[in-house]
Amino acid sequence: MSWNQLLTVALFISQFQNIPVQLKTLVTDIYVVAGQENIKAVWKEPNLHVRPYKELAVITMAKMPKETLEFWKWDDSGHHAQPHPDSNVPPHLRVDYLTHSSVARLLTGPGLKPLTDRFTKNLMLRLSKSEYLNQEWSELPDLFAFMQQQLFPAAVEAMCGELIFSVNPKFVGDFWAFNKGLPYLAKGYPRWMVPSAYRARDTVLNGLKKWHLAIASKLKCPPIAMDEWSPDFGVELVRFRHDAWSKMPLMNEDAAATEDLGMIWAANGNSIPSSFWMIAEVVRDADLLRQVRAAVAKYVRVSEHEGLDFDYERLCNDPLLQSVYAETLRLHVASFIFRGSDRKDFDLNGWRIPRDAPILVSGHDAQMDPDVWTPKDKPHRRPIHQFWPERFLLGPTAQAKGTAPDFSFKGLGNSWLPYGGGNRMCPGRHFAKQEMVSSLAMILTLFDIEMVNPKGKIPENDLVGYGFGALWPKQPMPVRLLRRKA
Numbered sequence: 268m269s270w271n272q273l274l275t276v277a278l279f280i281s282q283f284q285n286i287p288v289q290l291k292t293l294v295t296d297i298y299v300v301a302g303q304e305n306i307k308a309v310w311k312e313p314n315l316h317v318r319p320y321k322e323l324a325v326i327t328m329a330k331m332p333k334e335t336l337e338f339w340k341w342d343d344s345g346h347h348a349q350p351h352p353d354s355n356v357p358p359h360l361r362v363d364y365l366t367h368s369s370v371a372r373l374l375t376g377p378g379l380k381p382l383t384d385r386f387t388k389n390l391m392l393r394l395s396k397s398e399y400l401n402q403e404w405s406e407l408p409d410l411f412a413f414m415q416q417q418l419f420p421a422a423v424e425a426m427c428g429e430l431i432f433s434v435n436p437k438f439v440g441d442f443w444a445f446n447k448g449l450p451y452l453a454k455g456y457p458r459w460m461v462p463s464a465y466r467a468r469d470t471v472l473n474g475l476k477k478w479h480l481a482i483a484s485k486l487k488c489p490p491i492a493m494d495e496w497s498p499d500f501g502v503e504l505v506r507f508r509h510d511a512w513s514k515m516p517l518m519n520e521d522a523a524a525t526e527d528l529g530m531i532w533a534a535n536g537n538s539i540p541s542s543f544w545m546i547a548e549v550v551r552d553a554d555l556l557r558q559v560r561a562a563v564a565k566y567v568r569v570s571e572h573e574g575l576d577f578d579y580e581r582l583c584n585d586p587l588l589q590s591v592y593a594e595t596l597r598l599h600v601a602s603f604i605f606r607g608s609d610r611k612d613f614d615l616n617g618w619r620i621p622r623d624a625p626i627l628v629s630g631h632d633a634q635m636d637p638d639v640w641t642p643k644d645k646p647h648r649r650p651i652h653q654f655w656p657e658r659f660l661l662g663p664t665a666q667a668k669g670t671a672p673d674f675s676f677k678g679l680g681n682s683w684l685p686y687g688g689g690n691r692m693c694p695g696r697h698f699a700k701q702e703m704v705s706s707l708a709m710i711l712t713l714f715d716i717e718m719v720n721p722k723g724k725i726p727e728n729d730l731v732g733y734g735f736g737a738l739w740p741k742q743p744m745p746v747r748l749l750r751r752k753a
C-alpha cells in the first residue's frame with residue numbers, strides 16, 4: 268500500500284472510531300488524529316511543539332543543516348514567553364520562542380497594518396502599470412502565472428525590502444521554480460530523480476545568501492519602529508531575526524538562508540495560489556461575479572492624488588466576500604498539521620500518544636467531513652465538493668427573521684483548518700485574508716475579465732502538493748482582460 272492509501276485508511280478509521288490511529292512508517296510512527304473532538308483536544312493542549320515540521324520537512328524541503336536541526340531539538344524551553352521551568356536554555360538561545368514570537372509580533376500585532384498598507388499600495392501600483400490594462404481585450408495565457416508575477420514582488424517588497432530583487436533580478440521566477448519542486452523535495456525524492464527541484468532550491472538559497480551578504484552591515488542598526496521600513500531589509504522582523512541568530516553559534520549562514528526561505532515560502536506559497544483560486548471561483552460564475560463586484564464597489568475610495576483605493580478594513584469584513592474567501596480555502600488548501608509532546612506522553616481523550624511522536628491532523632480531510640459540512644438535518648447545504656459561495660453565511664432561518672445574512676464559523680471551527688489551530692495556528696492568517704480579498708477587489712475593479720475556456724471550467728487542484736498547504740492549479744487558466752470603464 269502507498270503512503271497516501273495508508274493515510275486515507277488511517278484517517279477513515281480515526282474519524283469513524285473517534286480514536287487516534289498509529290501509522291507505522293520506515294522512519295517513525297505517526298499518530299493520525301481526525302474528528303472534531305479529537306482535533307479540539309490537540310488544539311487545547313498549549314504545550315505541544317511543532318518540531319515534527321522541522322524534522323519531517325524542513326531538512327529536505329529547505330536544506331536545513333543537520334547540526335542546526337539538532338540545535339532546534341536541544342532547545343526545550345518551549346515557545347511561551349516564560350521558559351519551561353525544567354529548561355536550562357539561556358534566553359538568547361531560545362530559538363523557537365525568539366523566532367515564533369517575533370513573527371507573531373509582526374503579523375498579529377502592531378506590525379500588521381503598516382505591512383498590509385505597504386502590500387496593497389505596491390500591488391495597486393503594479394496592477395495599474397500592467398501591460399494587460401488596455402482599451403482592447405488582451406489574452407492572458409495563465410491567470411495563475413499572472414498572479415504569481417504580480418503578488419509575489421508586492422508582498423516580498425513589503426516584508427523584505429527592494430534590495431533582495433536588485434541583487435537577484437530573477438528572484439520571482441527562482442522562488443516559484445523552487446515552490447513547484449517542493450512537494451518532491453519534501454517527500455524525499457533523491458537528487459537524480461528530480462534534479463530540477465534540487466537546482467531550483469540551491470538557486471533560491473544562494474540568492475538569499477547574496478541578499479544577506481548585501482544587508483549584513485545594515486542589519487547592525489538599532490531596532491526600527493514597527494511602522495518603519497528599510498529598502499534594504501524591509502521590516503523590523505527581518506533585522507530582529509538576524510540579530511537574534513547572530514548570537515546563536517549554530518545559526519550559520521546556511522541556516523539563516525533556510526529560515527528566511529521558510530518565512531518567504533510561508534508568506535507567499537499559500538496565500539498567492541489561494542488568491543488565484545478565489546478569483547477563478549468568482550470569475551467562473553457570472554451571477555457570483557456580479558454580486559462580488561457589487562459588494563466590492565461599496566468600499567471603493569477614489570482619492571484625487573493616489574487614484575483608486577479601498578476601505579480595506581470594511582472590504583475584508585463584508586459577509587459575502589468573507590464567505591467566498593473561507594469557501595476558497597476549504598476547497599483548495601490541504602495542510603498536514605504536525606505536533607509533538609516533548610516532556611511526557613500526551614493524553615488525547617484517554618488515548619496515550621508517546622512523547623515526541625509526530626501527531627498529524629489533515630486539514631483537507633476535516634474540510635471535507637460530510638457529518639460536519641452536509642449533515643442530514645441541514646438539507647439545504649450544498650454537496651461538499653461544490654464551491655458554494657454562501658456556505659458561511661447564516662442560513663435561511665436567520666434570514667427569515669429579517670436579519671441580513673452574516674458570516675459565521677459557528678459549529679465549523681475544528682473542521683475549517685487551512686491555518687492549522689491552537690496556539691501555533693498560522694500567524695499570517697490576517698495578512699493572507701487581506702491579500703486575498705484586496706487582490707480580488709483590485710483585479711475585478713481594474714479589469715473586465717472573461718474566461719477563454721468553455722464556460723465554468725476552471726483548472727483542477729493538482730494533488731501532487733496535497734499536505735503542503737494551498738494546492739496549485741493542474742492546468743493553466745487562460746483569460747481575456749480589458750481595462751474597466753470607471
Ligand code: HEM
Nearest residue numbers: 370533534537538541602685686687688691692693695699
Ligand atoms: C492562505 C494562506 C496561508 C495558509 C493556508 C497558511 C497555512 C499555515 C499553516 C497550516 C501553518 C501551520 C499552523 C499549525 O501548525 O497549526 C502555518 C504556519 C505559519 N504561517 Fe501560514 N498560511 C498562510 C499565509 C501565511 C502568511 C501570509 C504568512 C506571513 C506573512 C504566514 C506565516 C506563517 C508562519 C511564520 C508560520 C509558522 C508559525 C510558527 O512557527 O508558529 N502564513 N501557516
